[in-house]
Amino acid sequence: MSKSHAGPTPGQISKAAAELKAGRLIIMPTETVYGLAAMASDATALASLKAMPRPRGMPRPADQPFSWHAPGRDVVIHALGISKPLHLRILERLTPGPVRLLVPVADAQSAASKLGVAVGAIDANGEFGVRVPDCPVAREVLAESGGTVVAERLSAFGIGDGRSLPDDAEAKAVEFGIASVLDDGPTRLGRPATTIRLHQDGTYEVVTEDTLEARYIKRKLERHVLFVCTGNTCRSPMAEAIARQMIGTTGPTDVPTFVASAGASTRDGLPISAEARQVLREYGIEAGAHRSHELTPEMIDTADVIYAMTREHAEMVLDMAPSAKSKVKTLDSTGKDIPDPIGRPAQVYRETAARIKDCVAKRFEDAGIAMNAK
Numbered sequence: 001m002s003k004s005h006a007g008p009t010p011g012q013i014s015k016a017a018a019e020l021k022a023g024r025l026i027i028m029p030t031e032t033v034y035g036l037a038a039m040a041s042d043a044t045a046l047a048s049l050k051a052m053p054r055p056r057g058m059p060r061p062a063d064q065p066f067s068w069h070a071p072g073r074d075v076v077i078h079a080l081g082i083s084k085p086l087h088l089r090i091l092e093r094l095t096p097g098p099v100r101l102l103v104p105v106a107d108a109q110s111a112a113s114k115l116g117v118a119v120g121a122i123d124a125n126g127e128f129g130v131r132v133p134d135c136p137v138a139r140e141v142l143a144e145s146g147g148t149v150v151a152e153r154l155s156a157f158g159i160g161d162g163r164s165l166p167d168d169a170e171a172k173a174v175e176f177g178i179a180s181v182l183d184d185g186p187t188r189l190g191r192p193a194t195t196i197r198l199h200q201d202g203t204y205e206v207v208t209e210d211t212l213e214a215r216y217i218k219r220k221l222e223r224h225v226l227f228v229c230t231g232n233t234c235r236s237p238m239a240e241a242i243a244r245q246m247i248g249t250t251g252p253t254d255v256p257t258f259v260a261s262a263g264a265s266t267r268d269g270l271p272i273s274a275e276a277r278q279v280l281r282e283y284g285i286e287a288g289a290h291r292s293h294e295l296t297p298e299m300i301d302t303a304d305v306i307y308a309m310t311r312e313h314a315e316m317v318l319d320m321a322p323s324a325k326s327k328v329k330t331l332d333s334t335g336k337d338i339p340d341p342i343g344r345p346a347q348v349y350r351e352t353a354a355r356i357k358d359c360v361a362k363r364f365e366d367a368g369i370a371m372n373a374k
Helices: 010-021 042-052 072-082 087-093 110-113 136-145 168-178 214-219 233-249 274-282 297-302 311-320 320-326 346-368
Strands: 026-028 035-039 067-069 099-104 127-131 149-153 194-198 205-208 224-231 259-261 305-308 328-330
Touching: 010 026, 010 035, 010 136, 026 136, 035 042, 042 149, 072 087, 072 099, 072 110, 072 127, 087 099, 087 194, 087 205, 087 214, 136 149, 214 328, 224 233, 224 297, 224 311, 233 274, 233 346, 259 305, 274 346, 305 311, 305 320, 305 346, 311 320, 311 328, 320 328
Parallel strands: 067 127, 099 194, 224 259, 224 305, 305 328
Antiparallel strands: 026 035, 035 149, 067 149, 099 127, 194 205
16 A cells, blocks of 8 residues: 655745755655756756766766746746747646746847846756646745746656655755755656757647657647537538638648537537528538537537627536636627527528628637638
8 A cells, every 4th residue: 555645734845945045955746756956046056956966877968958847837938938829829738737848049148037047057059948837736836936946857866766755865865965855745647747849930849758648739739619509500500611711721830720510409410501501602611511519518628719609509508517618708709699590581691601700700810810811
């Protein structure tokens, strides 16, 4: 039976943060592996981290930057000037979490100044390494320390297996002059973070897969847009088809966006209405073999944003999934309903489609979704 751990007390966490601020080394957990941490703004602390003895055959590459362990993604975006859409999506979808980002910075001096560190202290060749840990203890330490903290996996110094602290961790700390040890039991993942390099052109590269696989990362970065009406035979399939045409083929620096539609009160398998099919053809769009889909909790969970044709549809979505409140919106950004054209003349369908097109364009523009040139 595994040993039970109560975890560090608030007092122990505060003491560890104080030791960091005083320029001493501490051992702290993350969700991946345990790390040996130091305050990067303190030259003596950084020198101590670099001078820590390592097992023979495990030297640290001279040009490898220490990983800044940031308290949140917003401070990373601001300090390192991250602005490319796909890079921001990586921060949004994968942090906090088991990823280490290698971020190129055009002005290393400016970035270092924002972080209160010397150029070259935590960057190499204009590239900063950064993590946003998803571990409550680590987050509290970083928040209380109030500075730029860097860390390296503890096992690199021959202490423990990475996931757990050895029984003699406290003795090792005394031996090597480490001021504080925060024992939170085995880490949740027990493997190093996946490394992702962000490129200046807005693309990215998975350097090491480790905890997260490249295919998982690719799926996580996809944006899913869901349109909802009543029967999924008129309005929402028109919105889906028009949106798909607007998005077209995305480039390597765009966030991949996928669109779908569903009905809040329908059954699977109904064809798109003849009038809606005809109006789409007038836009140069073929509806193909569209069949209605009944809205499900799984669809709601997968979607990043849900555009409802009416306020009632939005309420129906929330009745099914109250936790989705932040991502449910009316397609019309003014909050007005888009009435059902079913049973009305062809001209009403044309007017409905034109309004849907304008609303989709406005919503996509506001959301920063890349669209084909008009």
